[in-house]
Amino acid sequence: MTLPRSRIYALLMSAATAALLFSFVVYLIYAANLLSFPYDYDQGEGFELHDTVLYSRFQLPYGDTESYPFYGSIYPPLFHVMAAPFVWFFGPAYWYGRLLGFLGSLLSAAAIYYAVCRDGRGNRWIALLSALAFLSSNFVYHIGPLYRQHTMMVTFETLAVVVLAGAFPRRCKRGIAIGILFLICAGYTKQLAAFTALAAFAWMFLRQPGRALRCLLVFALAGAAVFLWLNIATDGQWWLQTIVANVNDIILDQAFGLLILWVKLHGLLLIPAALLIIYELYLDRLSLYSVWFVFSALLGSIAASKWGAGDSYFVTSIAAACILSGIFFSRILANDWRLPRQIGKTTMIKIANASLIIVPLLYLGYARATLKMPTAGAFAPLAAALGVEGNVREDFYDSATFFVGGYARIGYLLGADDRAAGDEITRLIVAADGPVLSEEAGFALAAGRDVVGNPAQLRNLHLAGRFDGSQLIEMIDGGEFGIIVLRAHFYPPPVLHAIARRYEQTHTIHMNGFDYMILHPKALDDGSARSVGNSG
C-alpha cells in the first residue's frame, strides 16, 4: 500500500534533493578543476599514468626493480588498459584517467539508482536521493576524479552486485555470466574487489548452493587463467609486485580513525541499512546487498589498517549502504513489510506516516554531515549563510576535516599558483643533466624523462625483504641522477640514506599544499659535481 504523499513530504524531499544536488555541483566543479591540472594531485597518480603509458606501448609494468629503471607496479592492469588508447591520441596526460574515474563514479550512482528503483518498489525519488547520496559522500568525492583505479573497481563491483541480485534468483544465465564477468573485471582493476567476490558467492551459496559452486568454478578458472598468464609473461614479477608487495604494516589507529569518520559522516544511512539487514536476517531472506554491505564494511575496515590504505577502502560499503538505505526508505514509505502479527497494522501505518517526515529529514541531515564546499568567491555568501569557514585551506570547507590518519588530504580546488609550482619543478628537471629520481612521476613525464622507481613500491618490497637496491644506491652514490624530487620520503631507508649522503636540497617548492624538496648532487672535493639547474 502506498500512502498519499503530503505536501510537507514533497517540500522536505525537494529540500533534500536540492541539498544533495548542491553537493553534486561542488563535485562537478572539483572534477572540472582537477581535469585541467596537468600534474600529480593525489600521491601516486603519476605512477598510474606511467602504467597506462607502458600498456599503450604493449609493455607490462611489472619489471625487475633491482635494475634500471627500478620500476614495478602494485596494481592490476584493467583500469590502465582502459585508459591506454588515450595515450595514442593525446600522449601522457592526467585528464583522461581522471575523466574515466569520474565517469565511473557516475555509473556507480546510476547503478544504485537502478537497484533502488527495481528492488525498492519503484520509488524513483528515493532512488535518485540514494544515487546522489553516494556522490555526496566525502570519501567518494575525494577519489572520484583522480587518476586512480579505485573508483573503477567500485563501479565494476556495483554493476556486478546489481546484475547478480536480479539475475541469480531468476536463474538468468546471461545475467549471471555478465555479473561474474564484472566481478573478474573488478578484481583485475584492484585486488580489494576480492571482498565483493566473497560476498557474492556466499550469497549465491545461501540461495542455491549447487549453482553457486558451479558459478564459483567458472569464476575461479577464468580468474586463474588470467593470473597465470600474467605471472608467466612477467617471469613471476606479477606475483611479487601485486601480491607480495601488497602485504604491509598494520596501523590500528588509522583503521579506528577511519572507521569512526565513516560512521560520523554516513551514520544517517548506515542505521537504516543496518535495520534492513536485521529485518532480512530474521523475517525475510538475506539480499545480496546485505551480504555485500557486511563483507565490505567488515573486511574493508580490517584492510583499512594497512599502511597505504585510506578512506577509499570504505567506498564499496558506502555504495552498499546507499542501496540498502534506499530500499529501506522505499519500503517503509510504502509500508511494505512482512511482520509478525504481534506488530499491528495500525502501528506500521503510523510508522509509515511518520517516515514521510523522517526520511527526507535523514537525507537533509546526511547532506549536512557530508558538506564540503569552497568558501570564497561566488560561494562566500552561501558559506556565510551556512556558517562554515575554510578548515582545509583558507578557502575550502570539508566536514570530514583532515585529522584522521589515512584520510586523503585532498578535495580542495587548485589555483594558478599550484600549476606554476608544477611548471617550475618541471623546468628544473629539464635543466638538469642525467636521469631524474622523483617521488611523483608526473614531473618526469612532463619533462620527457624516464620514470625511475616507484618509491612506495620499493619501500613495500624492501620491507618484504625482496628489494636489495644496490644498483639504485650505487647510482645515487655516483651522483648519476641530475636531480631528485622528494615529497613524502617513501623510499626505503637505505635509499634515503644514500640520497642524504650524496645530494643536497637546493629548492623547496610548495604545490597542492605539500612541500616538494628539490635536491642536486653535492659539490665534490675534486669539483666534479653535476650542474645545478638554474633556479631563476
Place this chain on the structure above:
Amino acid sequence: MVIIASARARKHFTARLMLTKLGIMEEHERGVSKRQLGAFMALVGIIGFGAILAIDVVDVGREGGIGPAQTIALALMAVCAIIGLSLIPLGDAPA
C-alpha cells in the same frame, strides 16, 4: 500419469531427470535455511573465539596479554556466535 508425447521430449525429460539425480542439475534446489546458517555462524564464532584466546597459550613468548586487535576480534566472534544461536530457532525458513 504424465504422457510424454514425442521421442525428443521423452529423451529430454530423461536426460534432465538423470542430471537431477546425479546432483548436476537441480530443478528446485533448496537454499540454506536459517537454522543451518545459524549453526554455521555459531560454530565459527565459538571456534574463532577459542582460537583467538589460544594465541596467547600457544605463543607463550608474547607479551602484553590481549591487545586491542585481539579484543576486537574476540568481540566480533562473540557477536557472530550470538547471532548464529539466535537464528537456530527459526528452523527451515530460507536464510
